Amino acid sequence: MSRSFRALALAAVAAGTLAGCGGTDTPAAPAGSGSTAPTVSGDITVFAAASLTEAFTRIGKDFEAANPGAKVTFNFAGSSALAQQINQGAPADVFASAAPTNMKQVTDTGAITDTPAVFVRNKLEIATPAGNPGKVTGLADFAKQDLKIALCAEQVPCGAAARKVFQIAGITPAPDTLEQDVKAVLTKVSLGEVDAALVYRTDVKAAGDKVAGMPFAEADQAVNDYPIAACAKAPNSAGAKAFVDYVRSDKGTAVLTQAGFAAP
Known part of the structure; x- marks a missing residue:
């Protein structure tokens, strides 16, 4: 093997090794991190209290911009009606309630098994x-x-x-x-x-x-605490977790604060 050919071969091996560091084994950026690379994908259905309509609509658009492969669909209604729908088997990925009482209606049946997190307050x-x-x-x-x-x-x-x-x-x-x-x-x-x-x-x-x-x-x-959690049988469990994390992130909190919600 000529010296020049050996040098080219070694350079190719080195380049291939470096390329492998940035391949599929690289962990995905966390949702809402600002990375342009898609982190989650698919449809994400969010059941949310009616009072969250404006803030969550904005957060949904921001989340989709951060995760181009994801599509967020909202079902806004009274928290009691949403809890009933989830307990009756409605295919929801995330539930955001305007009160712990209605969230408890869903956790008591096992439709949500994660510990709900209070993310805002309202009065x-x-x-x-x-x-x-x-x-x-x-x-x-x-x-x-x-x-x-x-x-x-x-x-x-x-x-x-x-x-x-x-x-x-x-x-x-x-x-x-x-x-x-x-x-x-x-x-x-x-x-x-x-x-x-x-x-x-x-x-x-x-x-x-x-x-x-x-x-x-x-x-x-009579201040209301708003809890949020991913549903136990979420059709898109990865998307559900990513959306909950985004709502609780600095970016999500900024939108909610601008809408008039208070920190928990």
């Missing part, structure tokens, strides 16, 4: 249509028969929180309508169909200039 505000045509001044006005009032039904987290604040304040509310999720309540306010309602502060912020928000002291004693 109620009084919401009125822009301009406050009903001249609502505080929580006591929810007992007035001449005002049109909307609340969440008690089985959903926003309704359970509302019941608690009314008990603390010693007020018996006189609602004209009870809705199955907080976005339905918010719609009643934004359309001017009611004079006042109790919704989360994040919903007031999401509604923009269509709704005016009014904080009240009792809300601090």
Whole structure:
């Protein structure tokens, strides 16, 4: 073998060895790390509380941008309805509830076996249509028969929180309508169909200039913790774990904080 040929052969071997260091054995970058390389793929179905609609929609788009092979589909509704759907066998990868009570309904059946993690907190505000045509001044006005009032039904987290604040304040509310999720309540306010309602502060912020928000002291004693977990029979278990991790990452937390949620 000539000296020049031997040198070329050794160079080829060295190049091949270096190429192997960056091959398929290289660990994938963690989800949300900012790497352009795909880390997870396939469809990921997320069941999430209605109050997470705006923040999770943004997080879903960011997650897909970080994981080009993944497609996130959301089912937003009241947490109690979502828990029931999962327990009845609905194919969900992730469940994000607006209260630990509804998450427990799913962990008790074994539909979720991981330990749920609380990732944000939220609290109620009084919401009125822009301009406050009903001249609502505080929580006591929810007992007035001449005002049109909307609340969440008690089985959903926003309704359970509302019941608690009314008990603390010693007020018996006189609602004209009870809705199955907080976005339905918010719609009643934004359309001017009611004079006042109790919704989360994040919903007031999401509604923009269509709704005016009014904080009240009792809300601090009825704060909702939001837990999230991957489902035990997730069709895309790797995608489920990656999405949960992304929600809890600095990038996910930044979106949630911007939407008005508080850290746990």
